[in-house]
Amino acid sequence: xxxxxxxxxxxxxxxxxxxxxxxxxxxxxxxxxxxxxxxxxxxx
Amino acid sequence: xxxxxxxxxxxxxxxxxxxxxxxxxxxxxxxxxxxxxxxxxxxxxxxxxxxxxxxxxxxxxxxxxxxxxxxxxxxxxxxxxxxxxxxxxxxxxxxxxxxxxxxxxxxxxxxxxxxxxxxxxxxxxxxxxxxxxxxxxxxxxxxxxxxxxxxxxxxxxxxxxxxxxxxxxxxxxxxxxxxxxxxxxxxxxxxxxxxxxxxxxxxxxxxxxxxxxxxxxxxxxxxxxxxxxxxxxxxxxxxxxxxxxxxxxxxxxxxxx
Numbered sequence: 001x002x003x004x005x006x007x008x009x010x011x012x013x014x015x016x017x018x019x020x021x022x023x024x025x026x027x028x029x030x031x032x033x034x035x036x037x038x039x040x041x042x043x044x
Numbered sequence: 045x046x047x048x049x050x051x052x053x054x055x056x057x058x059x060x061x062x063x064x065x066x067x068x069x070x071x072x073x074x075x076x077x078x079x080x081x082x083x084x085x086x087x088x089x090x091x092x093x094x095x096x097x098x099x100x101x102x103x104x105x106x107x108x109x110x111x112x113x114x115x116x117x118x119x120x121x122x123x124x125x126x127x128x129x130x131x132x133x134x135x136x137x138x139x140x141x142x143x144x145x146x147x148x149x150x151x152x153x154x155x156x157x158x159x160x161x162x163x164x165x166x167x168x169x170x171x172x173x174x175x176x177x178x179x180x181x182x183x184x185x186x187x188x189x190x191x192x193x194x195x196x197x198x199x200x201x202x203x204x205x206x207x208x209x210x211x212x213x214x215x216x217x218x219x220x221x222x223x224x225x226x227x228x229x230x231x232x233x234x235x236x237x238x239x240x241x242x243x244x245x246x247x248x249x250x251x252x253x254x255x256x257x258x259x260x261x262x263x264x265x266x267x268x269x270x271x272x273x274x275x276x277x278x279x280x281x282x283x284x285x286x287x288x289x290x291x292x293x294x295x296x297x298x299x300x301x
Contacts, residue, residue, distance in 0.1 A: 005055060005058065009055070010058060013055050013058045013059050013062070014058050014059070014061070014062040015062070016059070016062070017058065017059040017060070017061070017062025017063045017065075017066060018062040018063070018065055018066040018069075019066065020063060020066060021062060021063040021064065021065060021066015021067045021068075021069070021070060022066040022067075022069055022070035022073070023066075023070065024063070024066065024067055024070065025066055025067035025068065025069065025070025025071050025074060026070040026071070026072075026073040026074035026077060027070075027074065028067070028070075028074065029070070029071045029074030029075055029078065030074040030075075030077045030078045030081070033074075033075065033078040033082075034078055034081060034082065034123075035120065037082060037113065038113075038117075038118075038119075038120050038123065039120060041117040042117045042118045042119045042120060042122070043119050043120070044119060044120050044121060
């Protein structure tokens, strides 16, 4: 069931994962920092 | 490494490893994006198309110590709403901006009143030494007088002063300068230093601000010729203690026969 990945698929999956990770990571860091600045003064 | 991965691999394992790597790497652009959104006025200029205001602000001392968000504080949901507006109804010209933003009076007092520098940390942030160097307006004579008074006039909004296209009658509203009455409230910084006259973000009070509460004074020959501040500006700067000492000295002088 757990077939070894071909080199092509390995690169494809890791690339997709990396791009999604970068997008998620940047979004997450941006959101956390921005919300931490806004909430104390402006509120929800 | 690839062989090792191949041996163990399941696609989800590779995906999770890549995701974690991406999350770590993505933290940096996320931080730079936050810096741009919070500290760079060009982010706000995408919709708030008032380059004259940004120029006035950046040339002033406020431009070196504060950001747009420091003074124009709003709720989180407003930021989300504005994000939507950016895509479907983004203003193109200054005339498309229909309101004067509300700025909390406590923001000014944080730096400009002797006992206000408590709960309003600005992005700066300014050191206590720098804060101490800023003249405290509540210690100056005419500022103190005004800050101890109340008014029943509304805080000005841009729409209250807009000239309607109906000929000479419309000018009357401008001459009356938004004398709409509301609930009695203490006079605040924005009464003189804000409103439509501050669209350029230079924060200097203008004669129109004086005329709003002193409507009769503006008809005097001196005021019509030279404005209010030519004579009264100094009294807004001179320490209140100096005036009090002068009055005390005058009252102690022997009366002339």
